Amino acid sequence: MVHTSRGGRRSLMAAAVTGVLVTSLAACGGDDGGGGGSDDPIVIGSSLPLTGEFSQPGQAAEQGYKVWQEMVNADGGLLGRQVELVIKDDASNQNTIVTDYNALISQDRVDLLLGTFSSLLNLPASAVAERNQMLYVEPAGGSPDMFNRGFEYLFFAQQSTADKQGKVFAEWVAQLPEGEIPETAAYPTLDDPFAAPNVAGIQAMLEEAGVETVYEETYAIDTKNFDTIVSAMKNADPDLVVHGAQFEDGIGMTRAMLKADFTPDMFFQTNAPSFGSQFTEGIGEDNTEGVFYAVSHSPDADTPGNAEFVAKYEEMYGGGEVPEDAADAYAAAEVLQAAVEAVGSIDDQQALADWLHENEVETILGPLSWDETGAPQGDFLIGQWQDGAPQIVLPEDAATAEITRNWTPGGAG
Amino acid sequence: MTVFLQSLVLGLLLGGVYALAASGLTLIFGVMKVINIAHGAFLVLASFITYTLWDVVGIDPLLAIVITTPLVFAIGWATYKVVVSPIRSAPMASTVLLTFGLALVLEGAMGEIWGNNSTAIRPSYADESFTIGGIFLPKAQVFGGLIAVAVLVVLWIVLTRTWLGRAIRAAASNPSSAQLVGIRTASVAALVFAIGIAAAGAGGAITGVLYPFVPGSHYQWIARLLAIVVLGGLGSLNGAVLGAILFGLAEVFTSTYVSPSWATAVPYAIVFAVLLIRPQGLLGTRLREDAVAA
Numbered sequence: 001m002v003h004t005s006r007g008g009r010r011s012l013m014a015a016a017v018t019g020v021l022v023t024s025l026a027a028c029g030g031d032d033g034g035g036g037g038s039d040d041p042i043v044i045g046s047s048l049p050l051t052g053e054f055s056q057p058g059q060a061a062e063q064g065y066k067v068w069q070e071m072v073n074a075d076g077g078l079l080g081r082q083v084e085l086v087i088k089d090d091a092s093n094q095n096t097i098v099t100d101y102n103a104l105i106s107q108d109r110v111d112l113l114l115g116t117f118s119s120l121l122n123l124p125a126s127a128v129a130e131r132n133q134m135l136y137v138e139p140a141g142g143s144p145d146m147f148n149r150g151f152e153y154l155f156f157a158q159q160s161t162a163d164k165q166g167k168v169f170a171e172w173v174a175q176l177p178e179g180e181i182p183e184t185a186a187y188p189t190l191d192d193p194f195a196a197p198n199v200a201g202i203q204a205m206l207e208e209a210g211v212e213t214v215y216e217e218t219y220a221i222d223t224k225n226f227d228t229i230v231s232a233m234k235n236a237d238p239d240l241v242v243h244g245a246q247f248e249d250g251i252g253m254t255r256a257m258l259k260a261d262f263t264p265d266m267f268f269q270t271n272a273p274s275f276g277s278q279f280t281e282g283i284g285e286d287n288t289e290g291v292f293y294a295v296s297h298s299p300d301a302d303t304p305g306n307a308e309f310v311a312k313y314e315e316m317y318g319g320g321e322v323p324e325d326a327a328d329a330y331a332a333a334e335v336l337q338a339a340v341e342a343v344g345s346i347d348d349q350q351a352l353a354d355w356l357h358e359n360e361v362e363t364i365l366g367p368l369s370w371d372e373t374g375a376p377q378g379d380f381l382i383g384q385w386q387d388g389a390p391q392i393v394l395p396e397d398a399a400t401a402e403i404t405r406n407w408t409p410g411g412a413g
Numbered sequence: 414m415t416v417f418l419q420s421l422v423l424g425l426l427l428g429g430v431y432a433l434a435a436s437g438l439t440l441i442f443g444v445m446k447v448i449n450i451a452h453g454a455f456l457v458l459a460s461f462i463t464y465t466l467w468d469v470v471g472i473d474p475l476l477a478i479v480i481t482t483p484l485v486f487a488i489g490w491a492t493y494k495v496v497v498s499p500i501r502s503a504p505m506a507s508t509v510l511l512t513f514g515l516a517l518v519l520e521g522a523m524g525e526i527w528g529n530n531s532t533a534i535r536p537s538y539a540d541e542s543f544t545i546g547g548i549f550l551p552k553a554q555v556f557g558g559l560i561a562v563a564v565l566v567v568l569w570i571v572l573t574r575t576w577l578g579r580a581i582r583a584a585a586s587n588p589s590s591a592q593l594v595g596i597r598t599a600s601v602a603a604l605v606f607a608i609g610i611a612a613a614g615a616g617g618a619i620t621g622v623l624y625p626f627v628p629g630s631h632y633q634w635i636a637r638l639l640a641i642v643v644l645g646g647l648g649s650l651n652g653a654v655l656g657a658i659l660f661g662l663a664e665v666f667t668s669t670y671v672s673p674s675w676a677t678a679v680p681y682a683i684v685f686a687v688l689l690i691r692p693q694g695l696l697g698t699r700l701r702e703d704a705v706a707a
Binding site: 050051052053055056058059091092188191217218219220223224225227228229231232235247248251252255256258259260261278281282283284 | 521628665
């Protein structure tokens with residue numbers, strides 16, 4: 001019905017190139033003004049994935065930053081000055097995040113920076129901060145690759161890097177008595193700088209404990225169809241599945257497993273199960289029973305300021321549940337606040353970084369401290385879905401419920 | 414053999430849904446020479462409308478197609494009249510820019526209305542399968558695939574067996590001559606745009622049941638759909654169907670026999686290879702230039 005001439009193809013090419021240019025330009029943010037004299041507000045800049053593929057955690061992180069801003073301003077501000085946040089939208093795009101942080105530093109002239117969400121975006125964004133010798137505390141970028149670049153100004157405000165986030169879970173599995181310890185395991189993972197090392201860390205520990213690997217594959221970030229991966233896993237028949245996921249692929253993979261009637265005894269998944277009711281809506285509440293995950297924050301934890309944070313969050317954004325990503329962002333701001341208050345100035349960013357390298361900070365996630373690369377030195381909590389609610393099951397001193405071994409999905413609905 | 418048959422079935426089911434989603438894109442290009450970058454956004458919009466009908470009203474999401482499709486048809490018609498029609502005769506780059514902007518507007522509007530949270534439509538059969546001889550057939554994919562085939566057959570009958578279809582094909586191949594024989598090409602264009610968007614709407618209702626989505630999901634869809642219609646031949650409905658099935662099969666077989674990490678890349682490599690040999694795509698033909706210069 002339709003025909004394409006050489007000229008037509010040239011037009012197509014021109015149109016495609018134009019589209020790419022527009023895509024790049026469209027995400028550039030505007031100017032919002034920066035801080036100035038000593039009585040002016042302290043301006044803190046960040047860019048978050050408020051739209052695009054990572055919009056869900058990005059918006060939660062924005063909420064966390066805003067809760068901190070409200071609380072710190074109500075408490076007299078930072079160094080006696082009010083705090084003003086400038087938050088741009090990077091549309092989940094690695095190119096735009098670089099543009100945004102360059103603009104925050106050179107055009108908005110912000111006084112301080114806070115990080116973005118995901119290792120994918122924090123990798124380039126932290127490089128911009130490092131080049132400009134500005135402190136960069138980030139709430140959600142735990143890839144080991146973040147910390148092998150010799151950066152001095154980078155700090156990750158969670159308990160451990162991605163490769164160690166499943167450590168407590170793997171240690172628990174490894175010590176299970178004979179007959180209960182899974183004999184075989186499958187390791188599907190998203191090709192993502194956070195998810196892949198997370199799974200690799202667990203796999204290494206479980207292989208050392210004698211758990212045989214019967215399936216391991218990485219899938220591309222834009223994978224939508226998980227049926228064939230699940231079909232292959234089902235043929236391998238593992239006792240345990242450790243899935244490295246972000247949110248949407250976590251839901252997609254679990255639904256594909258249910259469709260194929262592939263329900264291994266044990267199921268650990270990164271990221272998606274920590275999304276509260278969105279996880280239950282995504283896969284069905286009955287199907288969450290027994291799913292394991294690693295998590296940085298518990299609303300019930302008895303950590304300094306946690307109850308106040310949870311109450312303020314619920315006041316600002318409604319009750320029900322506090323997203324982990326909002327808590328992580330709040331903790332990143334707490335780390336920044338601690339450094340500024342300890343140094344007593346925002347002018348010497350090197351001094352702020354030096355102080356964080358040498359000290360521990362109490363946050364709502366618990367105490368955080370860092371090595372010379374900015375990698376944190378603690379352990380993650382392990383969560384498990386039980387009776388339609390997320391519980392902390394490991395380590396024992398932080399547990400809100402007894403751990404159970406099996407994933408027992410109850411079918412659709 | 415079971416693994417091969419399983420992959421074949423899953424690939425065909427996936428291709429069927431891709432075909433429905435891509436058919437509108439190729440139809441719009443065929444008649445109007447507009448590359449509708451907003452096509453994926455309309456598909457996601459239909460998913461959100463379907464979600465609302467299912468979540469709020471309780472209508473089965475696949476049966477809701479009878480509501481979603483006319484609704485999205487009307488939105489498509491209005492979009493053409495208000496946004497596309499004024500620049501129809503502009504260079505193709507302008508329409509790409511316009512429809513890209515439209516995609517961003519739709520993404521923003523969906524974010525405002527439904528939020529940027531991931532959304533999933535899960536009817537009672539969403540996580541169930543038929544099992545035949547060791548091969549599992551996900552019910553949602555089977556129902557969705559059958560509906561996709563039914564809609565495509567209706568579309569094909571309209572295009573090949575009705576006066577309207579002849580008018581559309583005439584307007585596509587030679588607008589000036591079509592006008593000479595009394596075809597109102599402007600009205601045909603509006604109708605085709607709306608039909609094309611409606612096809613995306615039907616596809617969106619199905620994909621919404623199959624995969625979770627956010628407003629930003631349209632970027633992934635438009636990349637796939639453009640590759641499919643280029644593979645099949647821009648403007649060819651049969652080509653879009655063939656391209657979609659090949660694309661779906663390539664995705665599934667790559668995942669099964671090579672690696673899931675290559676599953677989204679290999680189909681594009683096939684598109685590239687085909688275009689090197691046949692630049693107009695599998696079933697596309699070269700654009701006819703009117704022989705007589707003015």
